[in-house]
Amino acid sequence: MSRADQDSASGGWGRPRLLATLAAGVGAAVLFVAGLALALYYVLRTAEATSTPPSAAWSAGPKPVASGSGPAYRDRVAAAPMLKVAPDDARRGVPAAVTGPVIDVPAATDVGPARVPTGFPRTPQGAVGQLAAIETTVLQGMSIPQANQVYEQWALPGGAGVADWALTKNVQNFLASAGQGQSKDLTVAVTATPAAGQVKGTDGASWVLACVLLDVRATITVQARIGYGYCERMQWHATSTGTGGDGGRWMIAPGAPAAAAPCTWPGTDIAFKAGWRTWVFNDLASSDEAGAASTPTSTPTSRE
Numbered sequence: 001m002s003r004a005d006q007d008s009a010s011g012g013w014g015r016p017r018l019l020a021t022l023a024a025g026v027g028a029a030v031l032f033v034a035g036l037a038l039a040l041y042y043v044l045r046t047a048e049a050t051s052t053p054p055s056a057a058w059s060a061g062p063k064p065v066a067s068g069s070g071p072a073y074r075d076r077v078a079a080a081p082m083l084k085v086a087p088d089d090a091r092r093g094v095p096a097a098v099t100g101p102v103i104d105v106p107a108a109t110d111v112g113p114a115r116v117p118t119g120f121p122r123t124p125q126g127a128v129g130q131l132a133a134i135e136t137t138v139l140q141g142m143s144i145p146q147a148n149q150v151y152e153q154w155a156l157p158g159g160a161g162v163a164d165w166a167l168t169k170n171v172q173n174f175l176a177s178a179g180q181g182q183s184k185d186l187t188v189a190v191t192a193t194p195a196a197g198q199v200k201g202t203d204g205a206s207w208v209l210a211c212v213l214l215d216v217r218a219t220i221t222v223q224a225r226i227g228y229g230y231c232e233r234m235q236w237h238a239t240s241t242g243t244g245g246d247g248g249r250w251m252i253a254p255g256a257p258a259a260a261a262p263c264t265w266p267g268t269d270i271a272f273k274a275g276w277r278t279w280v281f282n283d284l285a286s287s288d289e290a291g292a293a294s295t296p297t298s299t300p301t302s303r304e
Helices: 003-010 015-028 033-051 071-079 124-141 144-154 166-177 269-273 288-293
Strands: 102-105 189-202 207-219 223-238 248-252 277-281
Touching: 071 207, 071 223, 102 124, 102 189, 124 144, 124 166, 124 189, 124 207, 124 223, 124 248, 144 166, 144 248, 189 223
Parallel strands: 102 277
Antiparallel strands: 189 207, 189 277, 207 223, 223 248
C-alpha cells in the first residue's frame, strides 16, 4: 500500500505534509499543476491532523452542539466534527448551479500589532474577518520570525503555543521542503485570499468559533491552487487602544485546537454542504443580512 493510500485509510490528510510536498515538488519543477495542488492539500492538512484530537477529526458530517456557555461548552463546539471531504474537493469542482449563502464580512479599518489588518467590530462576522487577516498574514509571509511575532501579539495565554500552532507548522514544513531558511526568498510567492467563511458557534458576545476558507496559491516555477479551510477559537480582548469600535480587538482564544475544517473548492455544492458561505466584504456589518449570515451553520448561538 502506498503512503498516500495509508494516509487516506487512516484519515490523516494533514496540513504540513501538504505544504512540504508542494514546496519540494514545485522547487524541483517535476510535478504537473494538478499534482502540485494535491501536494498543497497534503501539507496544509498535516498540521491540523497532528494538533486536532483524534476523536474530533474526520467524522461523517457536522454534528450540532446543544446551546450552552462556559469552558466545557466551548470545548464541545471546538471539537464538534465538520463535514468529511475528499482531497480532490480542495483543488477542483463544478460550480454550483445556484448561488449559495453569503457571509457579509466587514473590511479592516486599521493595521494592528505585527502588521495584521484589524479594526473589525465585536460581531461574529468581525471575528471571522480578524481570523482571515491573521491567517493570510502568516501564510503569505511564510516566515518563522513573522509567525512568532503574529502569535505573540494575537494569541491569548492558554493556547497551543507558537511551536504547536498549525500555521507555524505550515510555514516550517513549506520552508524546509523548499530548501529555504527561516523566511521564503523572493523567488517564492504565496497568496491567500478569503473565499468563504462560517460561524461554527458562539458563546455570548465575546467568543466565536470562526472558520475561513482561503483560496491559496503558491508559485515557485509553476502554480498550485487549492481551497483551504481553517478554524480557530476567537475571543474579544478589551484594550485601551482597541480599534474594533468597542475598545478592544478579536484575538485567538485559549483552549484545545478546533476540529479540522473542510477544505473544498469555493462555490461548489460540496462547499455549501460543508457550511461555507461565500465571502462578501460589507462595511455595514450590522445590516439584517449580515446578522442572518452570522447564524452558526452547525451549532446554535448560545446566550450569555
